[in-house]
Amino acid sequence: MTSSSPSLDALFTWIRTESPTHDRAGVNLMMDLVVAQMQDAPVAVERLPGTEGLGDVLVLRAGPQTSEPGTLVMSHLDTVHPVGTIDNDLKLRIEGDRLYGPGIYDMKGGAWFALEAFKEVARKGTAARPMVFLVTPDEEIGSPITRPMIEDLGRRSAYALVTEPARDGGQIVTARKGVGRFDVHVEGRPAHAGSRHKEGRNAVYEAARQILAIEALTDYGRGVTTTVGMVSGGTAVNTIPQHCRFPVDLRVETVADGAAVTAAILGLTSSNPDFKLSVTGGMNRPPYERTEATAKLFDHAKSLAAEIGFDLVSAPRVGGGSDGNFTAALGIPTLDGLGIDGDGAHTLQEYGLISSIAPRQKLMARLLETLR
Incomplete structure (x- = not known):
């Protein structure tokens, strides 16, 4: 299979690297890919061994070296699809604007382009605050080993950005059950x-x-x-x-x-x-309730999206949970659903929209550059 854009080749490698939560080796192969992705950027990489039979955790740091609260970005690289799904029931393929594959929507697409944005801002030296990118192996089972770390980093952050997939038509998430x-x-x-x-x-x-x-x-x-x-x-x-x-x-x-x-x-x-x-x-x-601070953060993201050329809409309260629930419960302004647009999470019809990658990657970069 060949890509329609050379820049997507790395994402194809991500999708081919199957990483169900309890497959520690597969999840750690994904962590290896992230480490390699950051090699040529001014990003400090800390790799923490996983516990309870789960994969490793990555903490990436870049931006201004100050003590002020930073901007926390969170992605998970575990999926729900068992190994072999890509060879049988959900083959990697492109159909029009749709890129099919296990985990592309939830949430490898969003994690990949957010890391690209993080790396870009680190290289340019344009981050408004210290940046921390937490990459986790266990979100799909409730984040049992990483919740303490999420909450610790959250308490030291001014904002939290979560790359879970966008909702119907690219809607962002500002509240979850x-x-x-x-x-x-x-x-x-x-x-x-x-x-x-x-x-x-x-x-x-x-x-x-x-x-x-x-x-x-x-x-x-x-x-x-x-x-x-x-x-x-x-x-x-x-x-x-x-x-x-x-x-x-x-x-x-x-x-x-x-x-x-x-x-x-x-x-x-x-x-x-x-x-x-x-x-x-x-x-x-815990519930992720929309606060005045989160509403203000959304309004800022909406104005950035308008500059980029698309309309950012907030979804109604979402039924599924994410790591954003933890930071929001601490009172940290949290934006979720910043990942790829598409549909079919946790199903054999999972796909991401290729056309959503570039504008949403640019939005992530602009958020990292402007959140003061």
């Missing part, structure tokens, strides 16, 4: 389904009761949703199940609703003392 994750385990009493049915206590049956209670917590008017998407229980069709387990997904718009619904889920009780019910978990990402 918070995300909660819980695990529920029901233990009953096993018995033969034929000869000892009355002695059994069906854990799947009790789990179904709990699922109904959890799903009933959904309140669209408040922007609260609860979802049980997987259930696992039982050992044989003719055995009363002793165990049943299921995870719960929670989305909320406000910190208060996060606390209230978390308390409701953790406070679930069994309908019968013969069942043991265990619930663990909590809020995984």
